[in-house]
Amino acid sequence: MTDLALSTMWGIGQFKHLADFFDTAQSLGFTRFELNHAVNSAMLNGLHLNGYRIASIHEPCPADISAPALKDRNWLISAPDEDNRQKGVSAIRRKH
Helix, strand or coil: CCCCEEEHHHCCCCCCCHHHHHHHHHHCCCCEEEECCCCCHHHHCCCCHHHCEEEEECCCCCCCCCHHHHHHHCCCCCCCCHHHHHHHHHHHCCCC
C-alpha cells in the first residue's frame, strides 16, 4: 500500500457518518487522513480516531465555531494581536 493521505473534505456531505468515510477511504488505499475545518465535535463523537493515522489537523478542527466566524472575530491562532490569538486558541480547545 502507498502511504497516501486524504482530507476529510472529500467526504463531507458524501457520508452519513465520518466512520464510513474512513472505511471507504481505506478500501481505496488511503492510509492517512487529514481532519479539515468542516469536521465538528458532533461528527467526532463516538469515533475512535486511535485506529487511524491522522497526518494533519486543519484549524479549526473540530469546528464548533466555524472558520469564517473565527476569521470575522480575528480569533485565528495566527492573529498578530495576542488577546485575539489566545481567544482563537481557546476556541479551538473548546474553552468558551
